[in-house]
Structures are given as structure tokens and as C-alpha cells.
Amino acid sequence: MSSPDPDARAADLDCTVAVGSLSLRSAVMTASGTAGHGTEFGDFMDLSALGAMVVKSLAAQPWEGNPTPRLRPTAKGMLNSIGLQGPGVMAWSRDQLPGLMAAGVTTVVSIWGRTVEEYREAAELIAEHGHGVVAIEVNLSCPNLEGGRHLFAHDPELAAEVIRATDVAGLPRWAKLSANTDRLVDVSAAVATAGAEAVTLINTLLAMVIDTERAQPALGAGGGGLSGPAIHPVAVRAVYEVHAALPDLPIVGVGGIDSAETAVEMLMAGASAVQVGTATFRDPAAPEKIRLGLEQWCRSHDVHAVAELKGIAHV
Ligand SMILES: Cc1cc2nc3c(=O)[nH]c(=O)nc-3n(C[C@H](O)[C@H](O)[C@H](O)COP(=O)(O)O)c2cc1C
Incomplete structure (x- = not known):
């Protein structure tokens, strides 16, 4: 990489990146929960x-989610407690997946559960009905009903154990992890050993807003998950530390990415690819704008392959 030169134009730019066994046409994806279940965007x-x-x-079954209100703007971010509302794997495969396939969308399905068995069940249903899905992101930021509701x-x-149980899907699995723990590196190493091809870092941070007029938490569920630019430095540090400890483990970086620069930062910290979440609430075209902006950034910085950026902030 050479110093920035806005006039520089790479003859060509290789935008493809590898995440484990998958080759993706761009480093930019949507983040789970922020761009719908199908082709809404x-x-x-x-x-x-x-x-x-x-x-x-x-989940394997339909799920209603949490009581309202479920969203609240915060300084430089957003608090949500949607509570994983969804139609369940089978209804989704019937109603949404065909549209995604017809539109040529590279589709990664996120699954969740409240017990190891529920994760296994969701993975089995994907194996049976999820034709065309390229990978599963296993959302592990869920309370374990059999273990005192610890995440x-x-x-x-x-x-x-969850990663081993979801092997039945016969697809690459990415473990989506939480930075609400000081054991992030240990958890990343454990899921990699168990068969996860990558880790997705990070999910929302535990947070709360109090409605002072009602003298009650602002969200119907009480607490929620904080996302957006406010959590970006936390996500960058999580990616940096996991990449430093486990340099061979592919990382998908997510948290407060709202521009080409914040995406580049995440790649330099050690991510192979990135996801755009909350930025989509402000501008529904944000993932595309960031994809194009990243390409532009690479061209103006004499970068010939987006993959070259991975981890270069490590000395
Ligand atoms: C409204 C909303 C719903 C979300 N739903 C999910 C979800 O269903 N599964 C999941 O793994 N993450 C979910 N997330 C977390 C995002 O995928 C992402 O990890 C997090 O918001 C940080 O990225 P961001 O700051 O770009 O939004 C959700 C986030 C928001 C804001």
C-alpha cells in the first residue's frame, strides 16, 4: 500500500475475499437483523x-419477539430489544428463500436457539430446506435456558457444543460472538476447534435507557442491545485482539460501520470481511454505498486487492 493519492487509479481491483472455504464477490455484507429476511432491501x-x-x-420455530417499544435512538447509536422475532426456518425457506435465489443473492442464514438441541434442530431444517444457502451464522448471543440464562x-x-451440534447442516458455520465478556479470545478459539470456519465479531452490547418521565426502562423488555457508531471502537478492538491471538481464524467484523473508512479500519484490524447493520436504518442503501466506497478507497490508495488490507494494522 502506498500513501493516499486521490488521482491514482488501480488498473484493476480484486474485490473478492475469502471467509474460510467461501469466496465472496465483495467484502461487504448486510448484518443479521438489519436488512430483513428476504429481498426487502x-x-x-x-x-x-x-x-x-x-x-x-x-429459530427452528416461529418466534414473536419482545414486548414493545423495541427501538430507541441513543447518542451515536441505537438500542434495540427486537428479541429475535421471526417466522422460523421452514416458513422462511418457503416464503423468502426462493426470492433471494431468484435475485442471485449470496445468502447466509443466521440461526438461534435457547438450548443446544434447538440450535441442532434449526441446523437440521436448514440442511433439509435451505437449498442454495452458502453458510450459517450461528448467533450465540442467546440465553441458555438450561444454564441459568447465561449467554x-x-x-x-x-x-x-453448539457449533458441534450444528455440524448436521453440512454447511460452513460462522460463530457470531459477543464482546460482553472478557473471554472473547477463549470463546473464539473454542468455536474454531469445534468446527466454526470463522467468527463474526461483534453482536450488540448490553445496554439500557431509562425513560425519566415514566421512571422506567424505555424499552418494553427492560434492557437491550446497543449498536451503531458508538460501539465501533469496541468492535475494532475485539477484532484486533482475536486476530492477534488467532491469526489463522477468519473474522467477519461488524459494529458501527457506516462509511468506507470505518470498513477499512475493521479490515486493517484483522477482519476478512465486514457487515453493515445500524447504518441501514439511517440510509437503506448504506451497504451498497459502503461497498462502492471501499472500492473507491482501495483505488485511491493504490490497493490492488481488498484482501491485502486484512490485518495490516498489526505491527
Ligand atoms: C434492530 C437490530 C436487530 C438485530 N437482530 C439481530 C439478529 O437477529 N441476529 C444477530 O445475530 N444480530 C442481530 N443484530 C446485531 C447486528 O447484526 C450487529 O451485530 C450489531 O448491530 C452491530 O453492528 P451495527 O453497529 O452495524 O448495527 C441486530 C441489530 C439491530 C440493530
Whole structure:
């Protein structure tokens, strides 16, 4: 990489990146839960040009989610407690997947569960009905009903057990982890040993807003998950530390990416690819704009392959 030169134009730019065994056409994807279950955002961008669309987390069964209100703006971010509302894997495969396939969208399905068995069940249903899906992102930021409601993502052994259980899907799995723990590196190592091809870092941070007029938490569920630019430095550090400890483990970086620069930062910290979440609430075309902006950034910095950026901030 040479110093910035806005006039420089690379003869050509290789935009493809590898995440484990998958080769993606772009480093930029949508983040689970922020761009719908199907082609809802197809009017705002060319979904097929993204690295992948990561579908909102699905359980084996339909799930209603949390009581309202579920969203609240915060300083430089957003608090949500959607609670993983979704139609379940089978209804999604019937109603949404055909549209995604017809539109040529590289589709990654996120799954969740409340027990190891529920994760296995969701993975089995994807194996049976998820024709065309290229990978599964296993959302481990869920309370374990059999273990005092501790999050799967905070316990290396339990997280690894879920990854082993979801092997039945016969697809590459990415473990989506939480930075609400000081055991992130241990959990990353455990899921990698258990078979995850990559880790997705990070999910929202535990947070709360109090409505002072009602003297009650502002969200119906009480607490929620903080996302957006406010959490970007936390996500960058998580990616940096996991990449430093486990340099061979592919990382998908997510958290507050809202521009080409914030995407580049995440790649330099050690991510192979990135996801755009909350930025999509402000501008539904954000993932496409960031994809094109990243290409422009590479051209103006004499970068010939986006993959060259991975981890270069490490000395
Ligand atoms: C409204 C909303 C819903 C979300 N739903 C999910 C979900 O279903 N599964 C999941 O793994 N992450 C979910 N997330 C977390 C995002 O995928 C992402 O990890 C997080 O928001 C940080 O990225 P961002 O700051 O770009 O939004 C959700 C986030 C938001 C804001």
C-alpha cells in the first residue's frame, strides 16, 4: 500500500475475499437483523453485488419477539430489544428463500436457539430446506435456558457444543460472538476447534435507557442491545485482539460501520470481511454505498486487492 493519492487509479481491483472455504464477490455484507429476511432491501441496492446478505436470525420455530417499544435512538447509536422475532426456518425457506435465489443473492442464514438441541434442530431444517444457502451464522448471543440464562457466547465449552451440534447442516458455520465478556479470545478459539470456519465479531452490547418521565426502562423488555457508531471502537478492538491471538481464524467484523473508512479500519484490524447493520436504518442503501466506497478507497490508495488490507494494522 502506498500513501493516499486521490488521482491514482488501480488498473484493476480484486474485490473478492475469502471467509474460510467461501469466496465472496465483495467484502461487504448486510448484518443479521438489519436488512430483513428476504429481498426487502432490493429496491435500494443490488443485493446480488454484496458479499452476502445475512438473514435475520431464525429459530427452528416461529418466534414473536419482545414486548414493545423495541427501538430507541441513543447518542451515536441505537438500542434495540427486537428479541429475535421471526417466522422460523421452514416458513422462511418457503416464503423468502426462493426470492433471494431468484435475485442471485449470496445468502447466509443466521440461526438461534435457547438450548443446544434447538440450535441442532434449526441446523437440521436448514440442511433439509435451505437449498442454495452458502453458510450459517450461528448467533450465540442467546440465553441458555438450561444454564441459568447465561449467554452461550460467554462460555467457551457451551459455545463449542453448539457449533458441534450444528455440524448436521453440512454447511460452513460462522460463530457470531459477543464482546460482553472478557473471554472473547477463549470463546473464539473454542468455536474454531469445534468446527466454526470463522467468527463474526461483534453482536450488540448490553445496554439500557431509562425513560425519566415514566421512571422506567424505555424499552418494553427492560434492557437491550446497543449498536451503531458508538460501539465501533469496541468492535475494532475485539477484532484486533482475536486476530492477534488467532491469526489463522477468519473474522467477519461488524459494529458501527457506516462509511468506507470505518470498513477499512475493521479490515486493517484483522477482519476478512465486514457487515453493515445500524447504518441501514439511517440510509437503506448504506451497504451498497459502503461497498462502492471501499472500492473507491482501495483505488485511491493504490490497493490492488481488498484482501491485502486484512490485518495490516498489526505491527
Ligand atoms: C434492530 C437490530 C436487530 C438485530 N437482530 C439481530 C439478529 O437477529 N441476529 C444477530 O445475530 N444480530 C442481530 N443484530 C446485531 C447486528 O447484526 C450487529 O451485530 C450489531 O448491530 C452491530 O453492528 P451495527 O453497529 O452495524 O448495527 C441486530 C441489530 C439491530 C440493530
